[in-house]
Amino acid sequence: MSDLFGAPPQQQTDPASQSRDRPLADRLRPTGLDEVIGQDHILAPDAPLGAMLAANALSSLIFWGPPGVGKTTIARLLADASDREFVQISAIFSGVAELRKVFEAAKTRARIGQGTLLFVDEIHRFNKAQQDGFLPHMEDGTIVLVGATTENPSFELNSALLSRSQVLVLRRLENDALAELMARAEQMLDRQLPLAADARAALLEMADGDGRALLNLIEQATTIKSDTPLGAKELATRLQRRAAQYDKSGDGHYNLISALHKSVRGSDPDAAMYWLARMLTAGEDPRFLARRITRMAVEDIGLADPQATRLCLDAWATYERLGSPEGELALGQAVIYLALAPKSNAAYRAFKDAMRVAKQTGSKSPPKHILNAPTSLMKDQGYGDGFAYDHDAEDGFSGQHYFPDDMERMPFYDPPERGYEREMKKRVDYFARLRDKRKTN
Structure with missing residues (x-):
């Protein structure tokens, strides 16, 4: 034993003991590129x-x-x-x-x-x-x-x-690669883990593609004392699953919300529910999800099912009243509804095209025949001349030109024959026929 001021006596270090004290991940570090897994x-x-x-x-x-x-x-x-x-x-x-x-x-x-x-x-x-x-x-x-x-x-x-x-x-490690890593660990430890086949599979799933996490879990598993191999349920009570990788402001966040959106657009309620659950279990703000789900209704369902947006807003309001976790069920129901709803982005495309043309055409004035003329000067300028009141016209439709005088009529909205937009398409076609009839007459 050393005194208060002197140096401690030299102690013999057991290399084998020193090696055992190093983390398993460090001891198993590859010594050549050919040993790298996955x-x-x-x-x-x-x-x-x-x-x-x-x-x-x-x-x-x-x-x-x-x-x-x-x-x-x-x-x-x-x-x-x-x-x-x-x-x-x-x-x-x-x-x-x-x-x-x-x-x-x-x-x-x-x-x-x-x-x-x-x-x-x-x-x-x-x-x-x-x-x-x-x-x-x-x-x-x-x-x-x-x-x-x-x-x-x-x-x-x-x-x-x-x-x-x-x-x-670099790819996340698949289970085959993780299993190879587990075998190497057991060989180094010179012992088999006290786990049944289902528990070994569960251990790989717990690592979630992370080799370092797997080796840490293996180190924990080696401390388990059991006369018989543990099953998956017993293992779950002893070890903690690795937290899923998810950064609410990072790449994982955008990848998962993209997967949710595309699964809804692709009419796959099961995949959509999976990605919703992935985001919720990772700690995503349900209000962000409520907003994005409502956007899906507006962008990808549109007028093919006019009540889809209302249902999403109701789900959002339900979450605000109930909070987590009960209110999250309302978001899940909205996702299922959207995934199975008829899809149409016709209104979305019509809006984008109209915005593009509006920016291109600048400050064109409406045609004078649809402008009000509250003063005599405005009447003298031709405001309101030739205006036809649609309710007085045949079929309640005048067929007048409502675009600027020097601009041809542009068909922005082209509904598909899906869902409620089948009816919308009938109306579009009906008014197009009446418009052609008025022109002929």
């Missing part, structure tokens, strides 16, 4: 990274993918394979001062012929000026930049940085 589409010999390494022409890269799929590991192994110094920083904790030190150190290495692979985690968190700071060092070969991001690079990274890099998409 990313063959970028690592195979004829894939982008395989071809770069074979040609000894590694360029700057942006790895885009979910957590736990090997972005950091692949970057580290690329440095080894290309004989470059591996330097890792995080955009969350690094500022301009640290970047300057990194670039200066890289320049010093370059002078002695040593390259640098700079791995920047969460690179999308750097602002525009910080991202621009990489450019000269990438261009003169001081560094090979490998950035990692879980967000869509198209929205989060500067075009200048993207033009000097190749974006590679």
Whole structure:
């Protein structure tokens, strides 16, 4: 034992014990690119990274993918394979001062012929000026930049940085890849997990495509004491499922609302309910969903079912009165109704076309015959001349021209023969026939 002021005596460290104390994810980290699981589409010999390494022409890269799929590991192994110094920083904790030190150190290495692979985690968190700071060092070969991001690079990274890099998409790990990772873990641990077949499958689902999460779950599972293998239900009571990846302001948010909208438009109530449930369980604001569901009714159902919008507004109001979770059922009912409703964007297209033409035609005046003439001067100018009161006309329809005098009539609304718009189309065609008849007469 050491005294209060002296150094503690040297203690023998057991390498095996030290290894066991390291997290399983660290102990199982691949030592070569051929050991990386689930990313063959970028690592195979004829894939982008395989071809770069074979040609000894590694360029700057942006790895885009979910957590736990090997972005950091692949970057580290690329440095080894290309004989470059591996330097890792995080955009969350690094500022301009640290970047300057990194670039200066890289320049010093370059002078002695040593390259640098700079791995920047969460690179999308750097602002525009910080991202621009990489450019000269990438261009003169001081560094090979490998950035990692879980967000869509198209929205989060500067075009200048993207033009000097190749974006590679890393995929979430499928269950086959996760099962291979589990087998490797059991081999390293020299023991089988105390799990029945359904529990092993459930463990893979709990990881939700995240290899690091799976290894953490496996470490927890190794602490379970049981005389018989656990089933899926028993496992669920012992371990916590990984939280679904979802950022309410990020790429996942827009992907899921797009999936919900397109499932409704595609008349698939089951898929629509799945994506609604995915967003709700991930913590999405139900008011945002109520707004988007109402938009779907206006945009994709329209007049094919005029009560669809009213039903969505009622569901929105029901949620406001009941709150979560009871009020969410009303949103689910609205989604089912919209998915099964007849679809039409005819009114939506008519509105967009009319807005486009209105912007093009500027300040054209209405035809004088439909302008009121409350003063004698206006009467002298021809206001109201030739106006026909439709209720006095045959069939209650005068057939007059209501567009500007120097503008041909433009047919914006073209309803399909679906849902209630079948009736609307009959009316459109009916008035078109009457209009032609009036012209002939």
